[in-house]
Amino acid sequence: xxxxxxxxxxxxxxxxxxxxxxxxxxxxxxxxxxxxxxxxxxxxxxxxxxxxxxxxxxxxxxxxxxxxxxxxxxxxxxxxxxxxxxxxxxxxxxxxxxxxxxxxxxxxxxxxxxxxxxxxxxxxxxxxxxxxxxxxxxxxxxxxxxxxxxxxxxxxxxxxxxxxxxxxxxxxxxxxxxxxxxxxxxxxxxxxxxxxxxxxxxxxxxxxxxxxxxxxxxxxxxxxxxxxxxxxxxxxxxxxxxxxxxxxxxxxxxxxxxxxxxxxxxxxxxxxxxxxxxxxx
Numbered sequence: 001x002x003x004x005x006x007x008x009x010x011x012x013x014x015x016x017x018x019x020x021x022x023x024x025x026x027x028x029x030x031x032x033x034x035x036x037x038x039x040x041x042x043x044x045x046x047x048x049x050x051x052x053x054x055x056x057x058x059x060x061x062x063x064x065x066x067x068x069x070x071x072x073x074x075x076x077x078x079x080x081x082x083x084x085x086x087x088x089x090x091x092x093x094x095x096x097x098x099x100x101x102x103x104x105x106x107x108x109x110x111x112x113x114x115x116x117x118x119x120x121x122x123x124x125x126x127x128x129x130x131x132x133x134x135x136x137x138x139x140x141x142x143x144x145x146x147x148x149x150x151x152x153x154x155x156x157x158x159x160x161x162x163x164x165x166x167x168x169x170x171x172x173x174x175x176x177x178x179x180x181x182x183x184x185x186x187x188x189x190x191x192x193x194x195x196x197x198x199x200x201x202x203x204x205x206x207x208x209x210x211x212x213x214x215x216x217x218x219x220x221x222x223x224x225x226x227x228x229x230x231x232x233x234x235x236x237x238x239x240x241x242x243x244x245x246x247x248x249x250x251x252x253x254x255x256x257x258x259x260x261x262x263x264x265x266x267x268x269x270x271x272x273x274x275x276x277x278x279x280x281x
Contacts, residue, residue, distance in 0.1 A: 003114040008225070009090035010038050011049055012168070015059045016066065016093075018045070022052055023268060028260045029063040029070075033093035037122045057212075057271045064256040064270050065197065069165055070098060072195055072278070076163045077104050081191065083162035085151065086110060087181070088169040091119065095134045106133055108156055110147050113138035148184050161191030161281075171199045171227040178229055179239055186244030186281065193280040194245070201230040205273050213273045236277045245279035252276075 013034025020030050044050060073084055073094075082105055086092055089109035095102045109116070116138045123130055130136075137154045139147045152158060164185050170178050178198075185194050205213055220227050231239075233250040240248035253270040261269045 003118050005038075005091055005115040005118055006225075007223070008168070009115070012062050013038055013091040013093075014040065014044065014050060015055060015062050018050065018052070018055070019059045019063045023056075023059065024264075024266055027063075028060075029067045031063075031066070031093055031097060033096045033128070034091050036126055036128075037091060037093075037119065039122075039126075056268055060261065060268050060270045061253070061274065064253075064260050065167055065274075065276075066092075066094075067260060068251070068256060068276065069167065069195055070094060070101070072193070073105075073163055073165075074101050076193060077101055079191070081161050081163055081193075082106060083156060083160055084108065085156070085162055085164045087147065087164065087166040090115070090168075095131070096123075096128050099131070103131070103133055106135060106155065108135045108137050108151055108154060110137040110139055110151060113140055158187075159189055161189045161193075164188070164192065164194045166194075166196045168197060170196060170231075171229055172225060173229055175229050178231075179243070182239055182243035182245075182279075186240075188281055190281050193278065194240075196236075196277045196279075197274050198231045198236050198277060199227060199229070199274055200272075201232065204232060209271055209273065212271065216273075233275065237279075240277060240279040243279075245281055248277060248279040250275060251278055 016029060016031040017035035020027055020032055049055065084102075084105045085108045087110050089111045092109065095107050095109075116136050120130065120136060135154045137147070137150050139145050139150045141147070156162070166181065173181070182194075185192070202210055202213060202217075217227055237248040237250060252275050253272045257269045
C-alpha cells in the first residue's frame with residue numbers, strides 16, 4: 001500500500017506555497033500549510049517543476065481553483081448547508097486555513113488509505129491537529145470499495161444537503177466512472193451542489209496553448225498516470241442533467257481570470273485547458 005501522498009498532490013501543494021512566497025500581492029490564495037505538511041528539503045525550489053516562470057500558469061490554475069471552491073463553499077454555508085465532501089482530497093488545506101468557515105461544517109475528506117494516513121500523521125506531528133468537524137474517509141478504490149458507503153459510515157447524512165467537490169480527478173477516471181460519480185452525487189438531498197473540474201479535448205483549446213497541454217499529457221502518461229477522460233462543456237453539462245441535477249453551468253478559465261487576475265501587473269493568468277462544472281439539485 002502506498003503511504004506517501006501522490007506526487008501530483010505534493011506538486012500542487014508546493015505551487016500553492018510558491019504563489020504566496022514569490023508572486024506579488026494581491027494573492028489569490030495564501031497557503032503555506034501544504035508546504036508545512038510536505039516539509040521538503042531546502043532545495044525544493046530548485047526542482048525543475050518549481051521553475052518560477054515556467055510554472056506560473058500552473059500556479060495560477062491551482063490557486064484559482066482552490067479559491068473558487070472556497071468562495072462557493074462560503075456561499076453555500078450562508079445558505080445553510082452544513083456538509084462538505086472533498087473527493088480525492090489529497091493535500092487540501094481548507095480545513096486548516098479557513099476554520100472560520102470549516103467549523104460551521106462537517107468536512108469529509110475522501111482519499112486513498114495510505115496517503116490519507118500520512119496526512120493525518122503530518123497534521124498531528126506539525127501541531128495543526130485534527131478538529132472534531134474534520135472527518136477522514138479512507139477508501140481503497142483498487143479493492144473495489146465504494147466511496148459512498150464509506151462516506152455514510154463516516155457519518156455523512158444523506159438526508160441533508162451538501163457541497164461535493166472533485167478537482168483534478170476526472171481526467172484520471174474513465175468516462176463510465178465519471179458518469180457513475182455524477183449519478184451518485186445526483187442522489188443527494190435537494191439544495192446540494194457539485195463542483196467538478198474537467199479537461200477540455202485538445203481540439204477545443206486555443207492553438208497557441210495546445211503545445212503546453214500536449215506536453216502535460218505526455219508527462220502524465222510517462223509518469224504512469226495518463227489523462228484518459230476529456231469533456232466538452234456541452235457534453236459534461238448534458239451528463240450532469242441526465243444524472244439528476246436541476247441546473248448545470250460551465251465556468252471557464254477565462255471566467256476565473258476575470259474574477260481573480262484582472263489588472264495584475266505581472267500578467268499572471270490561468271491557462272485555458274481545464275474548466276469547472278457547477279451543478280445543483
